[in-house]
Amino acid sequence: MDQRAGSSALNLDVVGAGPAFTDKPGATGAAYLVRHDRTAVLLDLGQGSFPRLAGLLDPGALDAVVVSHLHPDHFIDLVALRHFLRWGPQPARRVRVLGPAGLADRMDALHGEPGFCAAALDIEVLEPGRLVIGSLMLEAARVTHAGESYGFRVTSADGPGLVYSGDCGRASDLETLIHPGDELLAEVSFGPGPVPPDAAHLDGPSVGSLAGRARVARVLLTHLLMGFDPGETVASVRRSFRGPVEFVTPGDRFTIGR
């Protein structure tokens, strides 16, 4: 990592940035690794993202995995993490997982094995509010999407934060999380828009208008559905936000704050 000692800056590794399905090889499910000092928190762990995670750090050394909602493109590689912890390098280890109520039941049911999760994962039910994890502060807020869904702000002591939308059907839900100068990692499923009335997701114009109102420092875009043009999407965000805007790709590394 390139972080300087004593800095409040966060390191963000884009582990996966895909939506639920894609024709883009390597666009694995949502997974974003945030590190500060010796603390490592993973936001979501979607399909196919475990191998890249394991290439970045020892997954057993994660301080927590935080799951935004119970769609598999945001949590299904917890199965791989569980197997790694249980059967990988010995002795077996455990990792803390924070997620919406019902996460453990779903994974146990998928495997047809009660206690499947509990063998290696310490699963806690996520609630709105703030939580200290090592040198990081995690703030969770409910967003409109599917059942219990969350967006997050991650920050160190006093530095600017990273606000992650998870999947979100109403941009204004994220306003309570954003402080001016934060960086916004936002889903933009429907590209330049519009979002169909029955889809609880965001598009470029809604992300751009949120970013402008909330005065964020930079917009990082993700979770683009198949068939939408990234260039047109970025242009649609720029119509109401003058700061830097870019799509993230698995393998990208960003410094959040200075």
Ligand SMILES: [Zn+2]
């Ligand atoms: Zn998703």
Ligand SMILES: [Zn+2]
């Ligand atoms: Zn979703």
